[in-house]
Every structure is written in C-alpha cells, then in structure tokens.
Amino acid sequence: MLTVFTIGTAGNINHLDVKAPGPQRGPEEAVRIGTILAAAVLKAYKGLDPLDVTQVRVTRETVPLPPVELKPGDAEKAREYLAREKSGKSLSLLERVFTQRVLFSERQQGRPFEVEVQAVALGKNLAWVGLPGEVFVEIGLAIKQNSPFRYTTINELAYDWIRYVPNRKAFAEGHYEATNTRCGPGGGEALAEGAIRCLLRLHNAQ
Numbered sequence: 001m002l003t004v005f006t007i008g009t010a011g012n013i014n015h016l017d018v019k020a021p022g023p024q025r026g027p028e029e030a031v032r033i034g035t036i037l038a039a040a041v042l043k044a045y046k047g048l049d050p051l052d053v054t055q056v057r058v059t060r061e062t063v064p065l066p067p068v069e070l071k072p073g074d075a076e077k078a079r080e081y082l083a084r085e086k087s088g089k090s091l092s093l094l095e096r097v098f099t100q101r102v103l104f105s106e107r108q109q110g111r112p113f114e115v116e117v118q119a120v121a122l123g124k125n126l127a128w129v130g131l132p133g134e135v136f137v138e139i140g141l142a143i144k145q146n147s148p149f150r151y152t153t154i155n156e157l158a159y160d161w162i163r164y165v166p167n168r169k170a171f172a173e174g175h176y177e178a179t180n181t182r183c184g185p186g187g188g189e190a191l192a193e194g195a196i197r198c199l200l201r202l203h204n205a206q
Contacts, residue, residue: 003041006155009131009140011164011177053123057202060119063194064112065165065183068105078102097163097180104182113183116159117191119198124206125150129195130158133165136177139188143195148203154195165191 015033016024023029078099085091091099118130127149131139135156144152164177171178171185181187 001045005037006128006153007157008154009135009137009156011134011136011156011166012170013137051123051126055123057121057205058118059198059201060116061194061198062114063117063190064114065187065190067108067110067112067184068101068182069184070102070105074098074102075106094176094179097176101179101181113162113187115162115191117194117198118158119195119202121149121199121202124203127152127199127202129154129199131156131165131191131195132158132160133162133182134177135165135191136167136170136188138167138169139165139192142189142192143199146192146196147199149199152199 081091081095081099115132116130117132119127120130121127127147129143129152131154133156135154140154140156143154162182164181165183165188166177166181167188168185183190
C-alpha cells in the first residue's frame with residue numbers, strides 16, 4: 001500500500017520538548033521520530049475500512065486575506081534596520097522578518113493578499129484540504145469541526161509559502177509568528193471559512 005504523509009496545520013507547534021535537556025536534532029532524532037510515525041501507520045493499517053468511491057471531486061477558490069497592519073513608526077524602523085544591514089551589521093531573526101513584512105505591506109499598498117484554497121473529496125466520507133503557509137493549529141481544528149465529511153485531512157504549505165498564518169488571538173499576543181506573516185488579523189479565519197465553503201460544495205455535489 002502506498003502511504004502518503006502530509007503535514008497538518010502546525011504553525012504554532014513543533015516536535016521539540018522545550019523542557020527536555022540536550023539537543024533534539026540531527027539524523028538520530030529524525031530516525032526516532034520516523035520510527036514512531038511508521039509504527040503508528042502500521043498499527044492503524046490493521047483497522048482500515050474500504051471506501052466506496054465512484055468519483056474524485058475537486059474544487060478551489062481564491063481567498064482574499066486582510067492586509068498586513070502596520071503601526072506608526074514601523075516603516076521608519078524598517079528603514080533603520082535596512083541601513084544597519086547595508087552598513088555590514090547583522091540583524092536578528094525578528095528584525096529581519098519584521099523588515100520583510102513592512103516591505104511586503106508597502107508593495108501591497110493596502111490591497112488584500114489573494115491566496116488559493118483547495119479541497120479534494122473521495123466519495124462521501126473522505127476529503128483533503130490544501131492551505132498555503134504555516135497555519136495555526138486552531139485554524140485546522142475549526143475546519144475539521146465544521147467539515148461535512150467524516151474524515152478531513154488538512155495539508156499546510158500547499159501551493160505557496162506565505163509565511164505564518166496565525167489566528168486572531170495570536171495577532172493580539174504578538175511574537176514571532178505574528179511578525180513573520182503576510183496578512184493581518186482575521187487572515188487565518190478567512191482561510192478556514194474558504195476551506196469550509198469548498199468542503200460544503202463538494203459534499204453538496206454528491
């Protein structure tokens with residue numbers, strides 16, 4: 001059996017145990033994680049049920065994400081960072097992604113950032129959703145909870161890397177992901193709403 005692995009919405013989680021001592025990276029760590037994943041697949045394989053599939057259905061739509069919101073002084077701060085880097089001084093990761101976000105916002109000139117959402121259905125029980133960017137877990141859970149399909153699998157980083165797509169709560173809290181983004185508050189929820197519309201169309205078209 002061909003087994004396909006996709007990454008679900010994981011924009012605000014990772015595989016690291018921040019409380020564990022020692023490094024958690026390198027080939028040995030990859031082998032450990034892969035072994036656990038393979039064991040879970042083999043265990044689940046025994047309980048697989050056949051699907052009654054007569055057709056594969058696909059739909060997509062373009063979702064306008066709200067533009068990046070800048071605060072007074074952000075543009076000036078970004079210019080200072082650029083001048084510092086041009087003079088040979090290095091920027092921190094947060095300073096660099098902040099500057100990139102400001103420059104992207106200036107290019108957009110207040111226009112929504114249009115991205116694609118796609119859904120694929122096998123029969124009446126199984127569907128996949130494709131989302132661009134590194135999407136927060138809460139967005140994926142909202143899609144699953146509102147999906148009309150029994151099983152809904154979500155794949156992030158599809159089509160394009162649009163940096164992080166936080167939920168509204170994360171934008172209010174700030175930090176790295178809310179800085180390294182290409183949309184404003186409500187962008188994650190807009191992705192979820194677009195995905196749910198796609199799923200409903202597929203389900204109603206049976």
